[in-house]
Amino acid sequence: MSRFLALVVQTLVAVALAPALTGFIRWLKARLQGRRGAPPWQPYFEIRKLFGKEAVVSHTASWIFTATPFVVFSTAVVVASLVPLVVVPSGPFVAGDLFAAVYLLLLGTFFLALAGLDTGSPFGGMGASREMTVVALTEPTVALSIVALALNAGSTSFSQIVAHTLAEPSAALGSEHLLAFAALFIVTLAETGRLPVDNPSTHLELTMIHEAMVLEYSGPYLALVEWGAALKLLIFLALAANLFVPWGIALSFSPVALLIGLVSLIVKLAVLSAAVAVLETRVAKLRLFRVPELLSASFVLALLAVMSTFLAR
Amino acid sequence: MNAMGVALSVMVAGYAAGACLAALAPSPRAARLITALGALVGGSGGLAAAIIVFATRSPYDVAFPNLVAAAGGVVLRLDLLGALFLALVAAISLPAAVYGITYTAAYEGRRSLRVFGLMFNGFLLGMCLVPCAGNVFTFLLAWEFMAVTSYFLVMTESDHPETRHAGLWYAAMTHFGFVLLVPMFLLMAPGADQTSFADLRAGAALLPAAVRSGVFVLALVAFGSKAGIVPLHVWLPRAHPAAPAHVSALMSGVMIKLGVYGLLRVAVDFLGTGPAWWGGLVLLAGSLSALGGVLYALAENDLKRLLAYSSVENIGIIFLGIGAGLVLESYGLHALALVGFGAALLHSVNHACFKALLFLATGNVDHQAHTRNMEQMGGLIKRMPQTATLFLIGSAAAAALPPLNGFASEWMVFQALLSGAQIPRPEVAIGTPLAVGVLALTSGLAAACFVKAFGISFLAMPRSEGAAHATESHWSTRAVMGVLAAGCVLLGLAAPRALGGLSRVLVSLSPGKSIAPAQTRAGVWLLSPHGIAQVSPLLIAALLTSVIVVVAAVMRVRGLELRHADTWGCGRIRQTPRMEYTSSAFAEPLRRIFSELYRPAEDLSVSVHAESPYFVRSITYTSQVVPWIETAFYDPVIRGTRALATHVRRLQAGSVHVYLLYITGALVVALAAAWWFE
Numbered sequence: 001m002s003r004f005l006a007l008v009v010q011t012l013v014a015v016a017l018a019p020a021l022t023g024f025i026r027w028l029k030a031r032l033q034g035r036r037g038a039p040p041w042q043p044y045f046e047i048r049k050l051f052g053k054e055a056v057v058s059h060t061a062s063w064i065f066t067a068t069p070f071v072v073f074s075t076a077v078v079v080a081s082l083v084p085l086v087v088v089p090s091g092p093f094v095a096g097d098l099f100a101a102v103y104l105l106l107l108g109t110f111f112l113a114l115a116g117l118d119t120g121s122p123f124g125g126m127g128a129s130r131e132m133t134v135v136a137l138t139e140p141t142v143a144l145s146i147v148a149l150a151l152n153a154g155s156t157s158f159s160q161i162v163a164h165t166l167a168e169p170s171a172a173l174g175s176e177h178l179l180a181f182a183a184l185f186i187v188t189l190a191e192t193g194r195l196p197v198d199n200p201s202t203h204l205e206l207t208m209i210h211e212a213m214v215l216e217y218s219g220p221y222l223a224l225v226e227w228g229a230a231l232k233l234l235i236f237l238a239l240a241a242n243l244f245v246p247w248g249i250a251l252s253f254s255p256v257a258l259l260i261g262l263v264s265l266i267v268k269l270a271v272l273s274a275a276v277a278v279l280e281t282r283v284a285k286l287r288l289f290r291v292p293e294l295l296s297a298s299f300v301l302a303l304l305a306v307m308s309t310f311l312a313r
Numbered sequence: 314m315n316a317m318g319v320a321l322s323v324m325v326a327g328y329a330a331g332a333c334l335a336a337l338a339p340s341p342r343a344a345r346l347i348t349a350l351g352a353l354v355g356g357s358g359g360l361a362a363a364i365i366v367f368a369t370r371s372p373y374d375v376a377f378p379n380l381v382a383a384a385g386g387v388v389l390r391l392d393l394l395g396a397l398f399l400a401l402v403a404a405i406s407l408p409a410a411v412y413g414i415t416y417t418a419a420y421e422g423r424r425s426l427r428v429f430g431l432m433f434n435g436f437l438l439g440m441c442l443v444p445c446a447g448n449v450f451t452f453l454l455a456w457e458f459m460a461v462t463s464y465f466l467v468m469t470e471s472d473h474p475e476t477r478h479a480g481l482w483y484a485a486m487t488h489f490g491f492v493l494l495v496p497m498f499l500l501m502a503p504g505a506d507q508t509s510f511a512d513l514r515a516g517a518a519l520l521p522a523a524v525r526s527g528v529f530v531l532a533l534v535a536f537g538s539k540a541g542i543v544p545l546h547v548w549l550p551r552a553h554p555a556a557p558a559h560v561s562a563l564m565s566g567v568m569i570k571l572g573v574y575g576l577l578r579v580a581v582d583f584l585g586t587g588p589a590w591w592g593g594l595v596l597l598a599g600s601l602s603a604l605g606g607v608l609y610a611l612a613e614n615d616l617k618r619l620l621a622y623s624s625v626e627n628i629g630i631i632f633l634g635i636g637a638g639l640v641l642e643s644y645g646l647h648a649l650a651l652v653g654f655g656a657a658l659l660h661s662v663n664h665a666c667f668k669a670l671l672f673l674a675t676g677n678v679d680h681q682a683h684t685r686n687m688e689q690m691g692g693l694i695k696r697m698p699q700t701a702t703l704f705l706i707g708s709a710a711a712a713a714l715p716p717l718n719g720f721a722s723e724w725m726v727f728q729a730l731l732s733g734a735q736i737p738r739p740e741v742a743i744g745t746p747l748a749v750g751v752l753a754l755t756s757g758l759a760a761a762c763f764v765k766a767f768g769i770s771f772l773a774m775p776r777s778e779g780a781a782h783a784t785e786s787h788w789s790t791r792a793v794m795g796v797l798a799a800g801c802v803l804l805g806l807a808a809p810r811a812l813g814g815l816s817r818v819l820v821s822l823s824p825g826k827s828i829a830p831a832q833t834r835a836g837v838w839l840l841s842p843h844g845i846a847q848v849s850p851l852l853i854a855a856l857l858t859s860v861i862v863v864v865a866a867v868m869r870v871r872g873l874e875l876r877h878a879d880t881w882g883c884g885r886i887r888q889t890p891r892m893e894y895t896s897s898a899f900a901e902p903l904r905r906i907f908s909e910l911y912r913p914a915e916d917l918s919v920s921v922h923a924e925s926p927y928f929v930r931s932i933t934y935t936s937q938v939v940p941w942i943e944t945a946f947y948d949p950v951i952r953g954t955r956a957l958a959t960h961v962r963r964l965q966a967g968s969v970h971v972y973l974l975y976i977t978g979a980l981v982v983a984l985a986a987a988w989w990f991e
Contacts, residue, residue, distance in 0.1 A: 051871065053874075054875065054876050055874065055875055055876070057875055057876070057877055057878075058877070058879065059877055059880070060692075060773055060888070061880075062694045062695060063694075064694070064705075064772060070864055070865060073864060074856075074860035074861045074864065075857065077860045078860060081856065094847075095848065095852040095853045095856055096715075096847075096852075096853060097841075097847065097848055099724055099727055100715060100848045100853065103713065103714060103724075103756075104715055106757070107714040107715060109760070110709065110712060110714055110760050110763075113761075113764045113768065116768075117764070117772045117893075117894060117899075118768070118773060119773065119880045120772075120773035120774045120890070120892065120893045121882065121888075121892075122882075122893065124894075125893060125894020125899065128768065128899070129898065129899045129900075129902060132760065133761065133903050135757055136754065136757030136758045136760065136761045136903070137754075139756060139757030140750040140757070142753065143727075143750055144749065144750050144753075147731060147746045147749050150846075154735075156727075156728070156841065157841075157846040215881065219873075224864070288902065289902075289905060303746070303747075303750070306734070306743070306746040307743060310737075310743065
């Protein structure tokens, strides 16, 4: 029972922390660019404001448009309940493994792309087309990174992968881990719509991918979509942190272990999001047709990771 | 006569009566009803027979040795593998038959519904008999019967030139496969009078390794041409759009699966699997088909051609499962190999369900909007809400999204391939992860493809008069599609149970060997080979639903104000369908990235005003994707065949004397050969 409660609480913590993560990246970026920037908790105000507003729905839109925010948000929440955050989910309440997590996030993207097309706006269609292109091209890298990790641990389940790295600390610095981490980090940037693939703060419709797709959303619907996107970012960063550097994660349900787990999660997320913020101030957005080059580079990294697991055996 | 005999008799009699009575029907309306009635009776009989075999877990034999005794007689033997595919044929034929009643009404007065009914029931009978066949003669007879009747069904709208073109391709490709089947069986048969499948199995064990490999390659090419693997897939995107929707559903959902059945029967059952390179070859064929199929599906604007290419993709996924199984088996990893074969069988069942649903929904759209071109559709979700929702369920299943059925089988294929990466051989340890990458890219592209298929066809504003005035089609068609959609959902949620049932089939394929513990433990969990990774589609569905319900309830309590307004458009006055993203535009980024594969023929002509080149009068842009791989592969073959035929024609002198000379010559050679071998 305590396991189940811990999972529920951990999922809720992730949902609650997600806006702060985006806020933190924005704040740090502003500081790095010499601006004051809004405080890191600004996204909470925005979500609250959006929930209080009315939603404008296009005449052209169908039920797909109104259902999508719920699907996007709930897939992100369900994935958050699968991944290792403060504790490693294990036992009969964990609905799936790494593949299931990837496909659940794909379900959210699938609906978001449909919603982009639903309003008949050229921007929505453009965003949907580009988003699906990027997502399709990231899938093989994600799968091969999973293979590289799974080959070491002998399983695609999160708990096994984390347990394996904890048992063999030297593996964390092994070439396959480092290569897979690099591959997964590039994919994280692409999947969560960060620079250099997509610009989350652009206001020029023609350069947008994710933002163009959700252009028609407003009010509570927009709040759900944005919250879901923030949660997705948190999930990817937490995966990159906990699958490769799992130390600090709670192995028991004692309050001390949980506290250490929570603090270490926040520290790891802060480090990774700082890396994202630094990267975003340093690089420019790639042309859309240069993105496949970046993604194929990440694919090669993941393939090298798989090959080095084989060579290391 | 026992229950099994009754069931099989009902099956044959139902189809035969449906075929004959439809051909003699007094009116087109009666012909339609009789066609469906015969198919329903026959399908129920077939389903009952399959269920009996499954329940008793014992094969059923019946032989008519005097029927065409010279060829070995007609022998029927229904074992568990056959029963699975018989169940698949029968289960999909029932909704297709009901759908046909109203769908073929549009042919009244234009086509002979009597001939259609004859061929439709004949086609179903042929398909049902293929998995029941117990000797070579029966198998080839049923196989050819299925091919010929389906040819006539493809040619239903033979007044269109492209339909005749499609029919020619279909006939050529299906007979190419048939031509290879005969030597394959000849190689395996130990003696002239030993052509039953049991003899073949016994004989195959004694064959030298080279002959076994020869049999395997023949089987892969022959059955692969029926299944539609790249590069033998050319007939699918031609024949599927030409046939009526419910025939396409049967051909794409079920008939191509009989190619999978044939390959499993020969490679796993008769030959008992072989060296690792067999599996490697199947993995290569599967990877090419999966990736090639989905990439061409993405570039397609014709909805039915898109679905046909998507069938090529799914056959590729099935072959990836079979290939993983063959590779693992060759290294003695029997329990893991069964995961691969099980995944292939599960995906066969799943694909049959969602592809039949998608083809039937497309048929409704075709009849209502009078087009199959997605660029002419749009907004159909408001005109045909139920068809749209059903198409969405099929699309999500085809894109392998959890918790629907496509996800479960693709997850199993992933796990089977992952087991291959643990074999300490460089070619396997690198090859199988590459196959994982191919499968992942395929599923990502499939998601993009079905966003396009559903989003462009059903959402936003109608792009043509036909789409704007579409109405929902007859309730019976929606009802049968609802059954298929429920199948997609249930097969997804109960995938562990389904896999538990399939494990019986797998055990029967290789008696005496133990089965993976993962598959005997049915429950709500799909388990990976070692039982460490697990996924529960049921739990995923429950969690998703509960989160959605909670969030929606919170929003409702807080109160949600809605205002309807125009789509935002940078200050333009009125939104028109011309502003929407089109099917070509949606696929454009991927078309550019994979331009080497598509090599689109583009033509842009701009006519400008005579006074000034800055005033454009009109712009014409045409772009066409002709799969150059197909032309590069087939053009030389077609040219060569033509040249050969021209030379052979000289034999046909037209003079009786020359023919008499041929006959005498042939007789002398035959006698000499008989004397020589005596």
